Amino acid sequence: MPLEGYGVLRGSVVERRREGGSASPHYQLHMRAADVDFRIAVNVLSQQAPSELLFLAVDDFRHPVLDVVGELDDGWTALASRPQTGALDFVRASLFDPAAMQPLPPDLPGPDNDLADRLEQYAQRAIADPTSRCYAFGQRWGPEPGKADKVFGFSPGDGVHDIHMNQGNSASFTRDDGVWQDGALLFRFGEQWSAVFLAFQSQSWHTDDRTGHTIP
Numbered sequence: 256m257p258l259e260g261y262g263v264l265r266g267s268v269v270e271r272r273r274e275g276g277s278a279s280p281h282y283q284l285h286m287r288a289a290d291v292d293f294r295i296a297v298n299v300l301s302q303q304a305p306s307e308l309l310f311l312a313v314d315d316f317r318h319p320v321l322d323v324v325g326e327l328d329d330g331w332t333a334l335a336s337r338p339q340t341g342a343l344d345f346v347r348a349s350l351f352d353p354a355a356m357q358p359l360p361p362d363l364p365g366p367d368n369d370l371a372d373r374l375e376q377y378a379q380r381a382i383a384d385p386t387s388r389c390y391a392f393g394q395r396w397g398p399e400p401g402k403a404d405k406v407f408g409f410s411p412g413d414g415v416h417d418i419h420m421n422q423g424n425s426a427s428f429t430r431d432d433g434v435w436q437d438g439a440l441l442f443r444f445g446e447q448w449s450a451v452f453l454a455f456q457s458q459s460w461h462t463d464d465r466t467g468h469t470i471p
Contacts, residue, residue, distance in 0.1 A: 257433025257467070258394045262333040263324060263341060264293055264415050268381035268389050272406060273371045275362045278302070282374045285407045286389060288329040294404050294414035295391045297440070298453065299361035299370045303426065305456040308419070309356035310370055312377075316441070316450040318350055324390055324441065331395060331415075336435040343392055343437040345420050346462055350439075351452055353460055377442050377449060384444060393417040393438035420452075422467035423459035432467035 266288030274280040279302055284295035300306050323341040334342040343350065359370040366372060381387045397413035404412040418438040421431055440451040459469035 257336060258417060258421055258431055258436050260333070260395045261336060261342070261393070261433075261436045262331055262395060263327070264288060264295070264331050264391045264395070265324075265327050265388055266293065266329050267385060267387065268378055270407060271375070271378040271382065273362060273375070274299075280361055282371050282378075283406045284378060284389070284391070285409075286391065288331070291330070292404070292407070292409040292413065293331075293391075294406055294412070295389075295393075295418060295440075296414060296416040297374060297418045299374075301455045301457065303428075303455065303457040305358065307358040307360055307456065308370060309454040309456055310359045310373060311351055311356040311452045312373060313351055313450045313452070314447070316448040318348075320348065320350070321441075321448060325443075327390075329388075334392075336433055338435065340435075342435040343439055344422075344435045345437045345452065345454065346422065346460060347434065347464070351450070353454075356452065356454060358456060374451065377440070377451060380444065381442055386445075388443045390441040390443070391415045391418060391438075392440070393419075394421075418453065420454035420458055423462045423469050424455075425457050425459075425469070429468060432462070434462070434464060434467045436467075
């Protein structure tokens with residue numbers, strides 16, 4: 256079944272944290288939107304082989320979807336999974352060329368040589384510019400009354416995950432398949448937009464127009 260609670264969070268990035276040493280590490284963003292705190296959990300390693308995620312960053316990103324999301328206010332906006340609502344679909348929306356995506360390791364010694372490094376570039380720039388805005392597309396969890404966030408400690412816990420392609424999955428992850436529900440990060444710096452797209456190498460780009468399942 257498709258994701259429950261798909262949408263986009265618009266807000267400012269106030270903190271970030273790299274994770275390592277776990278079976279499922281994430282790059283964590285602390286966002287604040289309309290005085291509410293959120294954690295954005297971005298996968299940097301797949302649980303299925305090949306484990307390295309596919310990554311693409313597009314600076315000076317231009318696409319008709321910006322006409323919709325550019326009008327949003329700070330906070331969470333639920334998006335209907337269909338065209339022209341602001342929802343994303345890597346297969347159907349011509350957002351970018353999938354052939355341009357490259358696999359990156361999650362976290363290596365040295366500068367600018369892994370996925371966390373590439374995400375760090377955008378996060379640091381966003382933190383340094385309080386007028387910038389981040390748009391995190393994915394599935395929301397929370398709020399979780401009485402429960403503090405496990406990474407940044409704010410309460411109640413609240414956030415967004417599945418910041419990646421959400422169709423063409425394999426094995427047990429096919430339950431998350433759907434169309435017009437892909438995750439991504441968009442950053443707006445003044446009039447310039449930058450986009451970060453992630454996908455698992457195990458995912459298929461040939462998917463059913465109704466279910467998002469892989470077409471053999």
